[in-house]
Amino acid sequence: MGEHWLASFALLALTAGEEAQGPVTAATSALREGRLVLLPTETVYGLAADAGNPRAVAAVYAAKGRPAFNPLIAHVASVEAAREIAVLSPEAEILAAAFWPGPLTLVLPVQPGGRVCDLARAGLDTVAVRVPAHPLARAVLEAFGGPVAAPSANRSGRPSPTNFAAAMAETGEEAAVALDGGPCEVGLESTVVSLLDQPRLLRPGRVTREEVEALVGPLAEAEADARRSPGRLTRHYAPEAPVRLEAEGARPGEIFLAFGPAPEGAEVLNLSPAGDLVEAAANLFSF
Ligand code: AMP
Numbered sequence: 001m002g003e004h005w006l007a008s009f010a011l012l013a014l015t016a017g018e019e020a021q022g023p024v025t026a027a028t029s030a031l032r033e034g035r036l037v038l039l040p041t042e043t044v045y046g047l048a049a050d051a052g053n054p055r056a057v058a059a060v061y062a063a064k065g066r067p068a069f070n071p072l073i074a075h076v077a078s079v080e081a082a083r084e085i086a087v088l089s090p091e092a093e094i095l096a097a098a099f100w101p102g103p104l105t106l107v108l109p110v111q112p113g114g115r116v117c118d119l120a121r122a123g124l125d126t127v128a129v130r131v132p133a134h135p136l137a138r139a140v141l142e143a144f145g146g147p148v149a150a151p152s153a154n155r156s157g158r159p160s161p162t163n164f165a166a167a168m169a170e171t172g173e174e175a176a177v178a179l180d181g182g183p184c185e186v187g188l189e190s191t192v193v194s195l196l197d198q199p200r201l202l203r204p205g206r207v208t209r210e211e212v213e214a215l216v217g218p219l220a221e222a223e224a225d226a227r228r229s230p231g232r233l234t235r236h237y238a239p240e241a242p243v244r245l246e247a248e249g250a251r252p253g254e255i256f257l258a259f260g261p262a263p264e265g266a267e268v269l270n271l272s273p274a275g276d277l278v279e280a281a282a283n284l285f286s287f
């Protein structure tokens, strides 16, 4: 593990201009050297590498214990940068204009000659692209100037980290630079929409099906074939403790994850006392 940067310093660096560019410069240098960066985004923390460097991308798969058939999302700073690595259909342009920067990932045909290496795409002729909204992620992407492959920073199969401490505990050891951007505002992974044959919802997220359908019409279901969207494996987001669903309270030794009005107590963590799904999503993984 190399350098840590605290949120206050990082945000100071963003506002103070050239003298205090420390965290962003450290991150971009590490990426250029093929090393890994713990990168906050508004969805979850990512473990980031230069998407054009197969050795660096291999290190991401290794750090996560992620099977190499499960491709990574390429993060870029702008729609123009997305067009350099992917072919954007008219529908893709509409969704990009509406939701980027933000928690929507688009699966698109790869742009011939684009920088995202085969390994980051798991050998597919498609690429998953997103423009994140977190100011620190944007600053790093703009300064780096190329696509950054960044899956969630958890070890494969575990819940995604939504705060700095959780991210450090998962893959901090493997990162050369770790940026603390505070708790993730969305707290869930990005919504993944494939625009290959017809618009298709591969993974639900903060951007809702209804919001996407309002712009591009009905979304088809994800195909049963998990190879088309390898993130939909049966075992995914597994915490270390056993989970009992539809519980109405904690039994001895349990913690009750409540939603809506519920009794308070040391054994109760309420995802959203007000019953707000957005608030609950932001708390889910950290709880
Ligand atoms: P993560 O970065 O861990 O949040 O996971 C990225 C998600 O995007 C996973 O569900 C991947 O399977 C999915 N994904 C990435 N690239 C592609 C692609 N080219 N085609 C289909 N799904 C993809």
Ligand code: MG
Residues within 6 Å of the ligand: 151, 152, 160, 189
């Ligand atoms: Mg993940």
